[in-house]
Amino acid sequence: xxxxxxxxxxxxxxxxxxxxxxxxxxxxxxxxxxxxxxxxxxxxxxxxxxxxxxxxxxxxxxxxxxxxxxxxxxxxxxxxxxxxxxxxxxxxxxxxxxxxxxxxxxxxxxxxxxxxxxxxxxxxxxxxxxxxxxxxxxxxxxxxxxxxxxxxxxxxxxxxxxxxxxxxxxxxxxxxxxxxxxxxxxxxxxxxxxxxxxxxxxxxxxxxxxxxxxxxxxxxxxxxxxxxxxxxxxxxxxxxxxxxxxxxxx
Numbered sequence: 673x674x675x676x677x678x679x680x681x682x683x684x685x686x687x688x689x690x691x692x693x694x695x696x697x698x699x700x701x702x703x704x705x706x707x708x709x710x711x712x713x714x715x716x717x718x719x720x721x722x723x724x725x726x727x728x729x730x731x732x733x734x735x736x737x738x739x740x741x742x743x744x745x746x747x748x749x750x751x752x753x754x755x756x757x758x759x760x761x762x763x764x765x766x767x768x769x770x771x772x773x774x775x776x777x778x779x780x781x782x783x784x785x786x787x788x789x790x791x792x793x794x795x796x797x798x799x800x801x802x803x804x805x806x807x808x809x810x811x812x813x814x815x816x817x818x819x820x821x822x823x824x825x826x827x828x829x830x831x832x833x834x835x836x837x838x839x840x841x842x843x844x845x846x847x848x849x850x851x852x853x854x855x856x857x858x859x860x861x862x863x864x865x866x867x868x869x870x871x872x873x874x875x876x877x878x879x880x881x882x883x884x885x886x887x888x889x890x891x892x893x894x895x896x897x898x899x900x901x902x903x904x905x906x907x908x909x910x911x912x913x914x915x916x917x918x919x920x921x922x
Contacts, residue, residue: 742782743781744781745782749778752792756803758803760861765861768817773810780808783908788894794893799849814827814837844904844905870900884903
């Protein structure tokens with residue numbers, strides 16, 4: 673093999689090795705990256721969402737008739753089909769260990785649902801979404817909850833007023849990835865410790881901190897107020913009266 677041939681062969685080898693290295697790096701990282709979600713959906717980045725995106729998404733929903741008033745109670749998935757619902761008080765995976773109500777669908781005020789839709793659309797830009805743990809909560813369920821946990825830091829005292837959940841404008845939520853798998857957060861639902869509050873300095877898992885902060889930032893930007901003692905609890909900034917007689921349907 674002459675010098676010219678050897679030089680060409682060397683160049684081909686170098687180029688081939690470089691291409692292989694780039695492809696290997698891409699394959700190694702692509703398994704951990706889905707949209708804006710890194711490391712199995714635990715760490716996130718932002719993508720811009722324009723006002724036209726939000727307006728179009730609200731106007732293009734829903735498959736049912738649009739209520740005339742924001743006050744009306746509606747089934748959330750009628751207007752946000754992509755949201756996931758896992759009502760913890762419809763089963764036993766909650767602080768009481770008991771089932772507190774008999775319905776499995778999340779209900780909220782229509783005005784609150786429109787804000788939640790905006791949050792969902794923003795998160796979907798990064799391959800994530802919202803899972804609802806609790807939405808409208810009947811007054812009787814609130815009384816049962818208070819009987820088990822009479823601590824006003826975590827449960828509204830039904831003898832002194834009504835929970836925002838019973839007004840249909842509060843929601844307990846977490847993040848899920850594009851497959852619907854719950855993303856790592858500071859704690860599980862109904863954790864009655866300081867780890868559940870919004871001071872994330874005591875959370876060792878950086879992914880949990882980032883995800884909780886992302887959820888908080890997104891919900892606040894869409895018109896929700898974040899409750900300081902529970903990272904999952906958000907209340908619509910618009911106020912509504914209590915719904916004593918509303919009966920949710922599955």
